[in-house]
Amino acid sequence: KAGVTQTPRYLIKTRGQQVTLSCSPISGHRSVSWYQQTPGQGLQFLFEYFSETQRNKGNFPGRFSGRQFSNSRSEMNVSTLELGDSALYLCASSPYRGARHVEQYFGPGTRLTVT
Amino acid sequence: DQQVKQNSPSLSVQEGRISILNCDYTNSMFDYFLWYKKYPAEGPTFLISISSIKDKNEDGRFTVFLNKSAKHLSLHIVPSQPGDSAVYFCAASAQETSGSRLTFGEGTQLTVNP
Numbered sequence: 304k305a306g307v308t309q310t311p312r313y314l315i316k317t318r319g320q321q322v323t324l325s326c327s328p329i330s331g332h333r334s335v336s337w338y339q340q341t342p343g344q345g346l347q348f349l350f351e352y353f354s355e356t357q358r359n360k361g362n363f364p365g366r367f368s369g370r371q372f373s374n375s376r377s378e379m380n381v382s383t384l385e386l387g388d389s390a391l392y393l394c395a396s397s398p399y400r401g402a403r404h405v406e407q408y409f410g411p412g413t414r415l416t417v418t
Numbered sequence: 419d420q421q422v423k424q425n426s427p428s429l430s431v432q433e434g435r436i437s438i439l440n441c442d443y444t445n446s447m448f449d450y451f452l453w454y455k456k457y458p459a460e461g462p463t464f465l466i467s468i469s470s471i472k473d474k475n476e477d478g479r480f481t482v483f484l485n486k487s488a489k490h491l492s493l494h495i496v497p498s499q500p501g502d503s504a505v506y507f508c509a510a511s512a513q514e515t516s517g518s519r520l521t522f523g524e525g526t527q528l529t530v531n532p
Contacts, residue, residue, distance in 0.1 A: 307461070336519070346462075346507065346522035359519045393461050406452060407520065409461030 305330065307410035309394050315416045321382040324413045328375050328396030334358075335377040336407060337369060340391040349392075352377055381415075389417045421445045422510050424523035432531055437495040439526050441508030444489065448510040452520065453482060453493045456505045465506075466493070498530045 308327045316322050328335050336359075337349040348361040352371035369379040375396075381388055391414050395407035423442045431437045439453075449470040454462035468475040468482045468491070475482050481494045495502055508523040 338522075345524045348519050348521070351519060361519070395461075406464035406467060408464070409454075411459065411461050
């Protein structure tokens, strides 16, 4: 089974621009979560989608948004980029909603650099 | 407010010896805990988990211990191998949270020397 894939792997954007990152979960997985990893804050939860609905949201400003499609693929968008948005963005999938007792499978991440 | 803390940013051990990675948490609502391993340029890989109804879970060379009264968990790797060198993250899930939201610690860089 193919793992979680994320595109692009690397991205350089300018402050004020917007960016869209894509995630394809493992086949059959319906829950997709997004995390931000930075050296100062570690891994922080952004949001989770299940059946095209956002089920959980972390403490991030409204500039961070996401969506999920009927095939479970997910995108996240960051508008009006700030230098502090430079980070590794990780996508993770799970087979079930409420899959707290099932491990999440992570993709390789998208490295976003904002200049 | 860092609800999950890994106080040791790095740990170095000799091949064949035991590696012990520690994690502390403050949120008493956490009832499920996981350990992930991360290599550079890769996403975290799930290692082992434990529910709060247990105090120990073992999988091969990996054992996780949970001390609920101390709000502390540890990961033991025996014997340690050079391929175990990676960043290890402790993560927790709260019972009041539906879905797959995990709260992570800052990570511990483990180096296993041949």
